């Protein structure tokens with residue numbers, strides 16, 4: 001009920017004051033521990049742009065850990081989780097591929113632990129399926145050896161991996177072709193991402209958070225008194241039907257909201273939004289790697305484990321692999337196809353030109369696959385900082401998560417390039433953002449203090465090439 005009330009009050013306020021410039025009903029009256037000495041009153045302490053898995057996790061975390069603050073989540077669609085967070089493999093990644101000293105490794109390891117715990121505690125459907133990484137020749141075997149060595153260095157207790165014997169391979173998955181060998185990742189699993197996001201949303205709203213849907217952030221101004229003014233455009237079909245006769249244009253309203261902390265978790269739009277706020281020397285060209293998935297309409301073969309090819313250094317993804325959803329349905333993919341514009345009409349249409357190549361590739365590790373039963377399914381788009389790799393190596397790019405105070409934007413947290421393993425890492429990303437803002441506790445599972453975590457964030461910036 002509280003969830004509904006929270007949403008209705010926002011919509012009602014919007015309906016009653018369609019051209020208001022500030023939602024005065026949300027003035028913060030409680031002191032907060034965020035370290036500024038502002039004399040003005042903001043409408044909200046925190047605003048998060050983007051209701052994907054990461055934005056939701058941050059919103060929930062801040063309401064949970066900072067009850068004397070207020071948090072607003074802005075989402076341009078009529079439902080949270082409508083973009084990348086509902087168009088992925090739903091794999092709980094082990095944290096094997098991203099190298100030492102990276103946010104991706106640290107946040108994936110911590111996020112994985114937290115996600116398993118949260119799912120178990122709240123009945124969110126998930127399963128520890130495990131995953132096989134498959135090598136067909138010596139070159140691929142050496143890639144697997146690197147992965148196994150890395151797991152040992154991180155600690156097998158954190159990322160358990162083990163070699164499978166030929167006998168075990170044949171007994172457990174008789175249809176799999178693994179000429180050179182198989183490395184098993186024991187902590188890999190799957191999660192129902194929709195259920196997970198529903199939980200995050202409900203918990204956020206139950207704790208008093210405010211969510212505004214159908215609302216797109218158009219621009220942001222830094223206020224001379226501190227904080228940020230966010231300019232939004234709202235299109236509310238619910239109100240259109242309530243007030244009858246309104247055209248879509250009449251039903252659009254522009255608002256502005258003042259906040260102390262601005263968190264850019266806008267996924268595919270995050271770089272554009274960042275470019276519109278930060279000075280020109282910090283502008284980045286966004287890159288997008290589309291991934292098409294392929295369905296399988298046959299009951300044979302029916303592997304029980306996730307099947308991944310050996311990682312290819314420099315590749316944008318992890319190869320066209322086999323994953324399962326919670327109902328046991330097989331899907332293959334995603335592949336990697338660089339695209340220019342994620343809002344183009346065909347951007348979310350699975351690419352039929354990819355089918356043949358995918359089928360040939362799948363047959364390398366699953367030779368008895370019924371090729372006629374493989375078809376186009378859906379696709380998702382990875383937000384990328386460049387034409388970078390999904391795995392450790394010279395073209396690897398880390399998550400970019402940083403408070404932009406060095407640029408003169410205190411309280412502005414930028415999350416860019418949140419590709420895989422963003423879903424797995426989401427709870428740990430939320431904790432990391434909190435540690436940047438409030439300095440409260442380092443990310444679980446990391447033996448470093450908050451200053452070190454912040455230093456990492458800063459260095460992460462320098463490792464990326466801007467203006468490319």
Ligand SMILES: Cc1cc2nc3c(=O)[nH]c(=O)nc-3n(C[C@H](O)[C@H](O)[C@H](O)COP(=O)(O)OP(=O)(O)OC[C@H]3O[C@@H](n4cnc5c(N)ncnc54)[C@H](O)[C@@H]3O)c2cc1C
Pocket residue numbers: 049050051052053054055056074075076077080081082083084085086087088089090091092093215216217218265266267268269270273290291334379380381382383418419420421422423424425
């Ligand atoms: C093909 C593919 C497979 C993947 N597989 C996995 C996997 O198996 N495991 C894993 O851990 N990760 C995986 N990932 C990565 C994972 O899906 C993402 O890292 C994660 O979903 C990112 O969440 P997000 O909240 O940052 O972004 P999003 O889910 O994109 O959410 C951003 C939100 O911001 C909103 N928004 C954007 N601009 C504005 C604006 N101006 N105003 C208001 N709202 C705005 C959007 O509508 C959207 O809802 C995969 C990604 C892809 C593409």
